[in-house]
Amino acid sequence: MIQLIDIHKSFGSNVVLNGLNLSIEKGKVTVIIGRSGGGKxxxxxxxxxxxxxxxxxINIDGKDITRFNDRELNxxxxxxxxxxxxxxxxxxxxxxxxxxxxxEEHTKLKSSEIMEIVREKLAQVGLTGIExxxxxxxxxxxxKRVGLARAIALEPEILLFDEPTTGxxxxxxxxxxxxxxxxxxxxxxxxxxxxxDIYGTLRIAHKIAMLHDGLIIESGTPxxxxxxxxxxxxxxxxxxxxxxxxxx
Amino acid sequence: MLYLISYVGRxxxxxxxxxxxxxxxxLQAIAWMILPPYRLKAIIKQMEFVGVKSLSVVIxxxxxxxxxLALQSHQGFKLFGAETLVGSIVALxxxxxxxxxxxxxxxxxxxxxxxxxxxxxxxxxxxxxxxxVMAANPIKxxxxxxxxxxxxxxxxxxxxxxxxxxxxxxxxGVFLLNINSGMFVANIxxxxxxxxxxxxxxxxxxxxLILTHIGCYKGFYTEGGAEGVGKATTEAVVISSVLIxxxxxxxxxxxx
Numbered sequence: 001m002i003q004l005i006d007i008h009k010s011f012g013s014n015v016v017l018n019g020l021n022l023s024i025e026k027g028k029v030t031v032i033i034g035r036s037g038g039g040k041x042x043x044x045x046x047x048x049x050x051x052x053x054x055x056x057x058i059n060i061d062g063k064d065i066t067r068f069n070d071r072e073l074n075x076x077x078x079x080x081x082x083x084x085x086x087x088x089x090x091x092x093x094x095x096x097x098x099x100x101x102x103x104e105e106h107t108k109l110k111s112s113e114i115m116e117i118v119r120e121k122l123a124q125v126g127l128t129g130i131e132x133x134x135x136x137x138x139x140x141x142x143x144k145r146v147g148l149a150r151a152i153a154l155e156p157e158i159l160l161f162d163e164p165t166t167g168x169x170x171x172x173x174x175x176x177x178x179x180x181x182x183x184x185x186x187x188x189x190x191x192x193x194x195x196x197d198i199y200g201t202l203r204i205a206h207k208i209a210m211l212h213d214g215l216i217i218e219s220g221t222p223x224x225x226x227x228x229x230x231x232x233x234x235x236x237x238x239x240x241x242x243x244x245x246x247x248x
Numbered sequence: 249m250l251y252l253i254s255y256v257g258r259x260x261x262x263x264x265x266x267x268x269x270x271x272x273x274x275l276q277a278i279a280w281m282i283l284p285p286y287r288l289k290a291i292i293k294q295m296e297f298v299g300v301k302s303l304s305v306v307i308x309x310x311x312x313x314x315x316x317l318a319l320q321s322h323q324g325f326k327l328f329g330a331e332t333l334v335g336s337i338v339a340l341x342x343x344x345x346x347x348x349x350x351x352x353x354x355x356x357x358x359x360x361x362x363x364x365x366x367x368x369x370x371x372x373x374x375x376x377x378x379x380x381v382m383a384a385n386p387i388k389x390x391x392x393x394x395x396x397x398x399x400x401x402x403x404x405x406x407x408x409x410x411x412x413x414x415x416x417x418x419x420x421g422v423f424l425l426n427i428n429s430g431m432f433v434a435n436i437x438x439x440x441x442x443x444x445x446x447x448x449x450x451x452x453x454x455x456x457l458i459l460t461h462i463g464c465y466k467g468f469y470t471e472g473g474a475e476g477v478g479k480a481t482t483e484a485v486v487i488s489s490v491l492i493x494x495x496x497x498x499x500x501x502x503x504x
Contacts, residue, residue, distance in 0.1 A: 050380055077383040078383050089375075090370075105384050106383065
């Protein structure tokens with residue numbers, strides 16, 4: 001169970017999170033939706049301790065990680081895997097070396113065993129025989145899948161996804177969505193996805209939370225979200241320029 | 249007037265903040281240097297990048313600097329009939345001053361800028377965040393090998409530059425300006441102390457630290473996409489070059 005309690009975060013005069021509260025259930029897919037630039041990535045980086053809040057607590061398995069020192073944070077991060085928006089593959093390393101990296105860092109496995117796991121993880125995301133390719137040779141969708149293979153290399157308990165379908169065609173977006181569901185059920189991990197792809201979200205989420213103006217304004221199952229009377233949420237789901245959220 | 253005061257105030261705060269962050273990053277890098285695990289492979293890779301790949305530019309700089317020194321000093325010494333002193337002037341200038349400084353400036357332009365650009369790109373494409381997420385400390389993984397490589401390889405490159413500068417001076421002095429070869433060499437041996445070489449190498453060690461640390465610092469804290477990477481790279485080269493020249497004066501006044 002992950003609990004975010006009264007989280008405040010500002011960058012200069014820009015208030016990003018304004019007393020945010022959210023509970024994330026273990027072993028479920030929770031999707032946080034919201035507008036671009038609304039603080040979703042900032043929220044995700046709080047959960048893994050990359051950003052510390054100005055105020056508030058983040059409890060993971062009952063421990064407030066905002067009080068953790070670097071060593072405790074590193075120990076905690078071994079439980080996490082994260083797929084970044086642009087995959088964040090190390091461009092000086094091959095695909096195989098990228099996936100092997102966390103295994104070489106945190107296990108005492110032999111290189112032959114590591115390569116076996118690399119091949120297995122690649123197969124799990126539907127890729128084979130690309131261990132020796134460089135990230136620059138891959139398409140956007142392949143990079144994301146390699147990023148996912150790297151994120152699950154250590155078989156984490158919690159997986160974070162930062163806009164996993166952004167920049168992909170609808171078919172590849174669906175492939176990534178299915179992979180998230182598939183990996184979640186096979187590994188029984190807690191998945192936290194941030195996205196503004198509402199249709200993909202409704203397909204994969206057990207729970208959806210809407211972030212707006214630094215707060216979670218609504219949360220519930222996909223069904224509850226679809227039937228919500230919240231005008232902001234409805235405008236977001238319907239993708240209309242007119243409504244309580246004004247842009248122009 | 250109020251604008252001027254606020255501008256000065258803001259600039260001062262930024263300067264102090266930058267100095268603080270630079271110092272903290274350096275101290276963290278030193279701490280991670282001591283703590284295991286030691287990433288020998290990454291250090292050797294960086295030594296190749298800083299040292300071996302800078303060799304051609306250092307060789308050319310050394311030879312031609314020594315040559316031009318011989319040419320210029322010969323003009324002056326000819327007036328007093330002391331042309332044989334050209335050898336010692338070339339040797340002393342190269343070992344004490346030009347070898348370390350020019351090598352550092354050339355390596356800074358090549359490797360310091362590349363470090364800032366590489367780390368800056370890693371920052372804006374979230375590769376540094378990915379290292380944190382995988383519980384791999386980026387300071388240990390990215391910065392420590394680069395600083396160690398700079399501190400080791402700069403003195404090595406400086407020795408090569410010193411030697412080739414003297415050789416360049418010898419060729420110009422002996423073959424073009426017709427200075428007696430024996431006198432040229434004897435003069436160098438008479439006036440050049442081992443201390444001159446060691447002090448020059450000590451300076452180059454500090455220069456190696458400065459250029460790698462500033463390159464890494466600017467890259468590590470890059471903000472703002474491709475434009476930010478370009479800005480960080482330029483700033484790294486300019487700041488390192490200025491710091492190399494300032495520290496050269498300070499170190500020279502302490503050592504010689």
